Amino acid sequence: METQEGTRAVMPENPILSVDNLQKQYGDVQVLKDINVSMEPGEFLVLVGPSGCGKSTLLSCISGLTDITSGTIHIAGKDRTNDEPADRDIAMVFQSYALFPNMSVERNIGFGLEVRKVAEAEKKKKVAEVADLLKIDHLLQRRPAELSGGQRQRVAMGRALVRDPKLFLFDEPLSNLDAKLRVTMRTEIKRIHQTTGASIVYVTHDQIEAMTLATRIVVMKDGIVQQIGTPHEIYNTPVNAFVADFMGAPSMNLMKARATPAADGIKLEIPTPQGKAIELVDTATAPKVLQSEPSDVLIGLRPEAMTDAERVNGRTVQQADCLLEVVEPAGPDTYAVIHLGGTEAIARLSADADVNAGETAPIAFDLSKISYFDIATGNRL
Incomplete structure (x- = not known):
């Protein structure tokens, strides 16, 4: 179990992601306070906490979409603190899907490869492999308007997977889905992680998602990491009353x-x-x-x-x-x-x-x- 209260968390020897002493301020408001988080290759790291805790801001800082005030961010051993998002070897899956409405599913998934001038045969091969993995190979010629919410989310995931980046960043990808479909997609995401061994940082406010998906969980409150640990550690040995109350449904008495x-x-x-x-x-x-x-x-x-x-x-x-x-x-x-x-x-x-x-x-x-x-x-x- 890792905690940032009093002592710094123990970091993996060869982390795929290392966030060190990260601070983020907007004017006089300090949104992130001395964040230290690290993850090993192949981990599924979930950032969880109530609205306004700073989890989405932290993900945005990791992606490069938000500049940090101080601290460093390393991805696969390289200092990416000041790099543009396109240079960080990451892929993001957003809550809003962000699909091109005038393109087929096949082109949406392969668009990133198209921009990178990947050979047509190689692009088609990768798109087909990802579509098969996500069970959407029968939808490749449809457009986003012809898809359900769950199918659109699979396409958004496929667009990220086909690039084979060092790090995947998921920003509350299931928030727009109904309760039953959220459960289905949770299972799909976990299956994909187990199949691919991808390194994933996943943001959610839903502690059930955090418990079921994560190999480790980062619980946040008011811009501060409260506890880092496995779902078992977080659930059974919370470091404070906030974590005890927040994690669990129903929560700890x-x-x-x-x-x-x-x-x-x-x-x-x-x-x-x-x-x-x-x-x-x-x-x-x-x-x-x-x-x-x-x-x-x-x-x-x-x-x-x-x-x-x-x-x-x-x-x-x-x-x-x-x-x-x-x-x-x-x-x-x-x-x-x-x-x-x-x-x-x-x-x-x-x-x-x-x-x-x-x-x-x-x-x-x-x-x-x-x-x-x-x-x-x-x-x-």
Whole structure:
């Protein structure tokens, strides 16, 4: 796991992309603050964060479409900080597709090769290979107006792939598609990455896209990299409360609790609106800072770590009776909203859980999955 809080992230030995100490200002507004990001060849690196966090600006800086204020950008070992976009050996796929409406699919895909004066036979061969990979070989003679949104996005991807650049940059390419087609295209993009081994930097605000596509994720907020890690690391060991809350659907439950050292571990008291606190004992995972004296702490549990007995499957858990304020059937799961630790927490129950809103039900807490955060700073303890 990599983080930029306190120490600089460990960089790969032979990165395909290296962004060092990058700053970007517009007048007095600092949009990107000391960004350090690096990726190995063949990685799928996803930049994710809320609107305004700086992820699209960072991608634009990497592409050369936006000048940086300070710092350096290396692509495949070459300093590209001041190079024009055309000289960076990159290809971009945009949200808007940006296809030529008067050209066929075949010409749209091969236009970059045409501009570079690639021989006609070689161009046709490359276009055919890419069209076959993207499953659009039967559409080569159509024009963009005759295509669906998903087909247009495949054509835009084909135009990038046919160039075989050192680095692919994707700027929220699925934002214009409906929910079902987004899922389909996510699978297609992942399949293409696995097939080609391409090096991809991908921007999205959708944390589900980030989790499903990435080999590593860069989580950003307010122009600052919060955490860099694999989807597993980001999901299970978020470095702060922001990452814990942003990554995951539903997000991690963050609840205030009173931690008191006990003979067999740490006793956690989680207040409820009913006045009686829920008491749990963490015997293994509590950080040392909580083991010396009583203190208030922010605890984090994913919804699947708050469940019903039917989903425990032999794990060691502790049960407590909780008032279910809202019950939401969701196909394979039933979500129950519980007021705990000064906030609404979500428990993920089995699909056929026999529960109703307004009733009290036993909830199993899996403390092996717990995270602890400092209440004042939000940083992981």
